[in-house]
Amino acid sequence: MSASSFERASCQAPVRGRSGSQRPFQGSFLDYRRFVQRHYDGLAGALTALTGLLTGHEALAGRLIRPGGFDVRGCQRLLDAACGNGRYARFLVRRADADALVVAFDLSLNMLRRARRRVGSDRVRFAAADVTRLPYADGIFDAIVCGWVLEHLPDPRPGLRELARVSRPGGRLLLLTTEDTVAGRWCGRLWHCRTYRRSELRRIAEECGFEWERELWFSRLHAWLKLGGIVAQLRRR
Numbered sequence: 001m002s003a004s005s006f007e008r009a010s011c012q013a014p015v016r017g018r019s020g021s022q023r024p025f026q027g028s029f030l031d032y033r034r035f036v037q038r039h040y041d042g043l044a045g046a047l048t049a050l051t052g053l054l055t056g057h058e059a060l061a062g063r064l065i066r067p068g069g070f071d072v073r074g075c076q077r078l079l080d081a082a083c084g085n086g087r088y089a090r091f092l093v094r095r096a097d098a099d100a101l102v103v104a105f106d107l108s109l110n111m112l113r114r115a116r117r118r119v120g121s122d123r124v125r126f127a128a129a130d131v132t133r134l135p136y137a138d139g140i141f142d143a144i145v146c147g148w149v150l151e152h153l154p155d156p157r158p159g160l161r162e163l164a165r166v167s168r169p170g171g172r173l174l175l176l177t178t179e180d181t182v183a184g185r186w187c188g189r190l191w192h193c194r195t196y197r198r199s200e201l202r203r204i205a206e207e208c209g210f211e212w213e214r215e216l217w218f219s220r221l222h223a224w225l226k227l228g229g230i231v232a233q234l235r236r237r
């Protein structure tokens with residue numbers, strides 16, 4: 001795909017009110033992607049471990065990836081899509097079978113360096129890649145975690161279709177995204193990303209080949225207060 005057709009495909013973007021709050025950036029998708037890459041390469045990316053500790057997300061990740069939550073036992077190939085500093089990859093390595101392969105990719109090389117350092121396991125294969133154009137074969141992953149990434153796409157479809165393509169039929173996806181709530185919109189301002197409405201994201205994910213299996217919450221308090229963003233377990237049809 002040429003750069004311009006890729007840009008067009010990725011930029012069939014919903015603007016305010018259709019499937020989320022607003023576009024975080026007025027330029028083209030390629031300009032925005034470069035901006036996101038620099039953002040995470042720099043100080044903002046370096047601070048993600050600290051902000052994860054302050055918001056509790058470092059610890060909460062472990063509450064999701066576990067038997068009874070997003071259970072990865074029995075999975076042979078796992079993918080951490082846009083792994084950031086390796087928060088979820090760390091738990092995938094801990095909770096997956098000892099012989100399972102964990103693959104993690106990100107757009108930002110500095111985030112990959114941070115992830116490699118933090119995960120500290122030779123069971124994880126890291127790669128630089130864009131979620132809308134993955135360098136993996138069709139149907140090879142049994143389980144995928146995609147945390148807080150789709151909000152960096154003006155239109156989630158190219159990313160979701162790629163995740164569906166590399167997932168085996170019946171494979172599971174743990175999807176976490178910023179919700180279109182007051183708190184979510186503040187996060188969107190801080191991290192220069194968009195937000196999603198639950199029902200709309202569900203409809204689009206189903207359109208892209210996933211079944212929306214169940215919604216998860218970090219804790220009972222999160223469920224009660226409807227806080228923490230959209231966290232859902234999906235299954236590849």
Ligand SMILES: C[S@@+](CC[C@H](N)C(=O)[O-])C[C@H]1O[C@@H](n2cnc3c(N)ncnc32)[C@H](O)[C@@H]1O
Nearest residue numbers: 040082083084087107108111130131147148152
């Ligand atoms: C908020 S961080 C989340 C990181 C990690 N998944 C987590 O939950 O801790 C977003 C990450 O997505 C990456 N990213 C943004 N757009 C991307 C794209 N188009 N392809 C791949 N990675 C992307 C950024 O570089 C950053 O590391």
